[in-house]
Amino acid sequence: MAFLRPADAERVRKRLAADLDGDVDVILFTAPPTGLFIPGRNESTTGKQAEALLTEVAGLSDRVHLRVVNPRTEPNVAAEYGIELDPAVVVEKRGSEGTSKAEAGRVRMYGLPSGYEFMTLLDAMTAASRPTPSLLPDTLDSLSRMTDPVHIQVFVTPT
Template sequence: MPAIPDKDKQALKDRFKKELKNDVTIRLFTQRTFGLTIPGRECRYCDQTQALMEELAALSPKLHMEVKDFYSETKEVREACVDRIPAIVLTKGAGSNVKFYGIPAGHEFTTVLDDIVTLSRGVSPLSLDTRKKLKRLKEDVHIQVFVTPTCEYCPPMARVAHAMAMENNHIRADVVEVQEFPLVAQRYMISSVPKTVINNRVQFVGAVSEAVLMDKVLEAAGLSPEERTTPAFSTAPELGPSTRQSA
């Protein structure tokens, strides 16, 4: 059974043909099991994620797929700052600022699609004000956005975080499908999504505007926003059992 329904493939081909400009590499960090399961190295969704990304990459000559083994290709893992699998890195070259941990199913499939288009076109969806503020960042910033496939509030937060990482090389933005990583959920005490953690210093739950997220990034970096924006949080759904949707 295909990871992407046949009825959707032609629509994606048409979209990519129309919207993609430059080549984009989908770099997947996974594990090669050769039919064996090693205790302590189980990866429930690695095979499904690889199948999904391979089918996606096959829909356009401008998309290229690379598969890296998490346990044997340690240099690449270290350089990409990958600490769990499956991990998807989207890049136009050697960069690794834009990551998605887990299988991008449900609403999060659109996040990956939009990220690919944004990278390929090289046109930022961010406002001019946000791009000006991003230029103030001279130190590294790590944004983590925790999501689930059924959360409708999550993709906008994920896309803005990734767009910021595309705009400024000091930003590393990870979108994490938290139901696949229960230890991560425990560490950050995640009970509802989206939850955003920046530099392990600033964190909040709910969907906020681009301007508010920008202010939070500056706060985490120790910079004062030129103008404070009053947060306007959207109601976030409680984190519940996974009900995965087809990508």
């Protein structure tokens, strides 16, 4: 079943064609369900849906490259990206894989990027594809003063 209605898919295709300045990698971290109950471990309930949705989105633009990582079989990759929850989506500029820490911080989304968070995903892809951030000059000055790592978590609820 398609997530996006044909009219919505067309809107997303047009938006990606207009907004993406370069190629982006979208990396989905999700482990397939085992069906086993293991105390202390929660199986992802939306990982498969997230994969289906992101596959649709990647099919709408040649500039969007989807990679699916199973954190159970590739824990080193999940650790490199600082993944804590399943499903997780990382967005980064194409080619920055493995070196993106030097060029940009981590951009992650935890959970199915549906509802309003679908727009957040498209915004992240747009921002990652651009050579310069769309932030106020004063904001860029302020951010350049930082010397220590900062972790920002924005808790949202899909609508």
